[in-house]
Amino acid sequence: MVSRNELTAATLDTLPITVAVLDDEGEILLTNRSWREFGSGTDDHVGADYIATTATADDEHARRAVTGIEAVLAGDRDSFTMEYPCHSPDQKRWFMMRASPFHEDGDRLVSLVHLDITERKLAEIAAEENARQVREEREALEHVLERVDGLVRNVTDAAVGAETREAIEREVCTCLAETDPYVLAWIGRADVTNQRLSPREWASQGTVPLEDDELIIGTDETHPAVRAFADGEAQVTRDLDAFEEADRWWPTGASEHFQSVAALPLTYGDITYGVLVVFASETDAFDERELLVLESLSETIATAMNALEVRRMLTTETVVSIEVAIEDPSLFVTGLSETLDTAISYRGLTYDADGTPLLFLHADREIDADSVEDTALDGSDVTILSETEDGAVLEVAAEDGLVTALSEHGGVIRELTVTDTVADLSVELPDGRSARSAYDLLEDRYDRVELVSYHETEEPAQTRQDVTSRLESSLTDRQLMAVRKAYYANYFEWPRDVSGEELAESMDISRSTFHQHLRTAQRKLLDEVLE
Structure with a gap:
């Protein structure tokens, strides 16, 4: 039958923890297999003075261990527990040591247990690191x-x-x-x-x-x-x-x-x-x-x-004036200049009864009526409104184009001339925002647009546009159209370049109706100026 001591030793050998038993002088009486395998694998250290061996180590953890075990052996403490690192060259390890007293046949003995707590310690370190990072991130945030x-x-x-x-x-x-x-x-x-x-x-x-x-x-x-x-x-x-x-x-x-x-x-x-x-x-x-x-x-x-x-x-009343040079054959006035082989300049703009924009252009030479009738650029209808000593006034019915687009941006064209495929444009706009928007429009539509000048000037309290708007508001659409056609076609010049009958025909009204519109418009304009 197995003795009690043999059974105890066999049982200790099955435990996955290192165990040693010390007498009251600190001498090792018994170790288990885990203890021996942790060391050399063969030496059981029985008979060795554990206290003396540990005390020789120049280590803070060793000094704490000796102090604690001696206190337990002396009966000053019921038990002693401490955690300590025990790293190898290729592995980080931590252990927990626990010293607990017990008595056998009247002798005071101490069981010394070393438990591997590496996994728990690594988890704690990771948790502390995460907590530190979270804290630092929170502080940084x-x-x-x-x-x-x-x-x-x-x-x-x-x-x-x-x-x-x-x-x-x-x-x-x-x-x-x-x-x-x-x-x-x-x-x-x-x-x-x-x-x-x-x-x-x-x-x-x-x-x-x-x-x-x-x-x-x-x-x-x-x-x-x-x-x-x-x-x-x-x-x-x-x-x-x-x-x-x-x-x-x-x-x-x-x-x-x-x-x-x-x-x-x-x-x-x-x-x-x-x-x-x-x-x-x-x-x-x-x-x-x-x-x-x-x-x-x-x-x-x-x-x-x-x-x-x-x-x-x-x-404040401000006006922005910009001058640009446009070189693009798709620009209507440029295409018309090339087709008619003449310089073209802009004279003005009005609208017919159905709201179609009517542009008045001046050609710098005599224009053959047949060549104008054959001209169809962008679906625009071009007619000769009057002939002058130095050229001809053309009327262009255009649904969409540069002039109408600039008008939608609040622009007033002061000059537009085309010579040798280059259109020189000068336009006034009400503010810097409209000027930038208009310039962006030109750059988007045409191949080559060069900004020649940009000027922003203060205007008097009553601007030219204010006066023009007030005068135009006093006229009906037909009266305004009649006076603009007459002006742009040099009807008021002497000798006249165009007759009232020709202008009436261009408006598809009788000569007497045209003159009635013209006289009424002149009277209203004079009333605004002279009264």
Whole structure:
């Protein structure tokens, strides 16, 4: 029959934990298989002084273990537990040691158990790391939200509170440059005449440099500001050191000041007021979240600029004059000039009874009636209204065209001449927004459009358009048509280039009816002028 001691030893050998039994002097009396296998695999360490061996180790955990076991052996503690690392060269390991006293035949003994807790410890470390990351992310998010809230508030206050566009640009740049990690901000405007994009206002931390060279729209598309203005979308350079064109745009050593760049168009509706360019001292500073904030700010800035422009339009009378050169055979007057082999100039516009636009053009030479009748450009009906000493006045019935399109944008054509396939156009528009919209219309419709000049001038309280509108409102459509036809066809010149009968025929009315319309219109116009 198996003795009690043999049964105990056999049972201990089945346990997956290391176990040793110490006497009251700290000598090892018994170990199990796990203990032996953890060591050399053969030595059971029976008879060894565990306390003395452990005390020789120059280790904080060993000192704690000796102190705790001695307290249990002396009866000062009911038990002792501690966790400690025991790493191997290729593995991280942790154990929990527990010393528990018991008595056998009147002797005080201690069972010493070492339990592998590596999996639990790794899970705890992972949980602590996750908690640390969550805490850091929360703190970072709180910092970002605080920073973003302050930035949005400051920029919005600057944009909304400014009295001029220049003040908006200056205050916005200052707010951005004072917000880490931004170090430089500038707002550029486009000179559409010279196709240049250049900073108008800027602010920076210290001596952060601006661009070294001019930015040319349509050519320098490697620069993020030009791309943003041309494409109407935000552009980001995340790492300046990896940007091949960096040396072209920024002075040598600029990377000491900033590492990333973001450019955003300042757009309201279909109007682009310029571009906002922001520089940061860190790479990848403009992540998705940061870019979303800047896009929102750029919309706020553009909205404020638009509000100022609308307010200025309501409080002041301004006229924008633009001159352009158009080279495209699809332009009606250009096609007509080529077909008739003569220079063509615009004289005026009216509408017939059914609302069809009637254009009056002057040809610089005599025109054969048969050649005009054979002319059918874009479905337009061309007739000779009168012949002059130096050419002929043509009447063109056109459903759609350049003149009517510009009229829909509030434009008044002051000059339109076609010579050698090039149309020179001068048009007045009520404000900058209408001018930009009209110019965009021309660029979309025709192959080659060159802006020759752009002028914005103040008008007196009562503009020419106001007077014209009031005079025209006093006439019926037929009266207005009669007086315009007479004027454009040189009926009031002497000798007359056209008769009343011919003008009446062009309106499909009798001569007496034409003269009645003309006399009534003249009387009303004189009443407006003289009374």
